[in-house]
Amino acid sequence: MKARILKKLGIEPVNNESFQIFIASIKTIMEYAGDVESLANWNAPILSDLNKLSSSEIELIKSEVQNTNLSIKECQVEVQKLIPQEKRKKFAVYYTIQQGTDLMTSIVKEFLSSRKEKVVLVDPFLGSGSTLTAAIEKIGVEKVEKVWGIEPLPLPALVAYVSLLHSMNGKRDAVTVILGDAFEEIPKMFSPPFVQSKLPKADIILTNPPFTRWKYLEKKYREHILSVIEKLGYKKYITRKEVSLQTLSMFLCDRILNNNGLLISVLPASTFYTIYGRGYKSLLKEKYGIYAMVESKSRVSFSEDSGFKEIIIVAVKGSNKKLTA
Ligand SMILES: C[S@@+](CC[C@H](N)C(=O)[O-])C[C@H]1O[C@@H](n2cnc3c(N)ncnc32)[C@H](O)[C@@H]1O
Structure with a gap:
């Protein structure tokens, strides 16, 4: 289901590391938002595509958000290392x-x-x-x-x-x-x-x-x-x-x-x-x-x-x- 979520949101590469970075981002943004569903109305990259997710996919995001310890600062450095070499270049x-x-x-x-x-x-x-x-x-x-x-x-x-x-x-x-x-x-x-x-x-x-x-x-x-x-x-x-x-x-x-x-x-x-x-x-x-x-x-x-x-x-x-x- 994680891979399906990433695909629907246009996030690449489709792997666990990308998913973790996505989840850590949602966790940070939730300090300033009501609920995950409302993020679809934000004028921000990717978030409007949350509309494409099913309710069970949204529930998975909510439960993963509870479990992550990855900080957004770490994501700022790590996200570049996930990009495939060709694309990175x-x-x-x-x-x-x-x-x-x-x-x-x-x-x-x-x-x-x-x-x-x-x-x-x-x-x-x-x-x-x-x-x-x-x-x-x-x-x-x-x-x-x-x-x-x-x-x-x-x-x-x-x-x-x-x-x-x-x-x-x-x-x-x-x-x-x-x-x-x-x-x-x-x-x-x-x-x-x-x-x-x-x-x-x-x-x-x-x-x-x-x-x-x-x-x-x-x-x-x-x-x-x-x-x-x-x-x-x-x-x-x-x-x-x-x-x-x-x-x-x-x-x-x-x-x-x-x-x-x-x-x-x-x-x-x-x-x-x-x-x-x-x-x-x-x-x-x-x-x-x-x-x-x-x-x-x-x-x-x-x-x-x-x-x-x-x-x-x-x-x-x-x-x-x-x-x-
Ligand atoms: C050398 S990195 C620097 C990133 C950031 N400014 C920093 O200092 O950490 C260059 C960035 O430009 C982005 N980039 C490449 N082509 C671009 C384009 N046509 N328009 C906007 N950004 C682009 C890349 O994805 C990459 O994030």
Whole structure:
């Protein structure tokens, strides 16, 4: 019956570990909900599909929820390891490790030290929400107006939603997680003509974009995302032969970041010394003040299992170009 539940909810892979993570997520969300059935009306990844379950399947979920000791924090790390190798590589499911999120969030705290207004936090390549939950924990719920992100894989998206809800003390209106592709969702919300988007632009982006090798992406998809980025106004920064998924992802980040907003991102170090990052470097020079580029002394990467040499870039958008907002 567990496998049938996972299939009906679109959760992959269909195995006991996935089921346990699903159950731990439901247990956490139940701290803020009336009953399991009512979750089907929540605007959250996967949950509307609870409508497809029979009453005996719902009863099984309820009884499993009583028996789990898995914490949502553990799920945030473990969920990436369940993804089959091929898919993990394709989507770059290599989440930011604690050393990275510690550094990112200390900088956010400093950035906000003299700012009284609440902020909008965003990660358009959300994974299980590690960067944003760490930030909320560091700066405090009271500083956060809204937190949102996009993630294409259903179970990580659910874990991210639940983790964010939990770190926001159950404030449902303040949390949005879109199950989807950022190259589809961001243009839908933030393209001209500028209709008011239902989500606000970011004051702070904390991310680690997918860095799948360009040649491993399907040709049709490559063409599609190139034209998406060109239409968003970044054509002058793109030489079609010299692109990478991570630089196109960073143009999307630029699209949704407010002026004077803070960008902190893990990026492959190669972005800054190969021709593939040339266009993004031009954008950074024109529009941003670069505050720091940090590498780790003790590890090559800031992402779990990635194996890439990575850095963390800290930049402020706009003419002000100072770290203090
Ligand atoms: C390197 S991981 C980082 C996850 C998270 N930001 C973190 O720092 O832990 C990249 C994430 O981007 C997601 N991803 C891949 N392609 C995407 C796309 N087109 N739109 C949105 N997210 C995507 C992957 O599923 C993965 O969770």
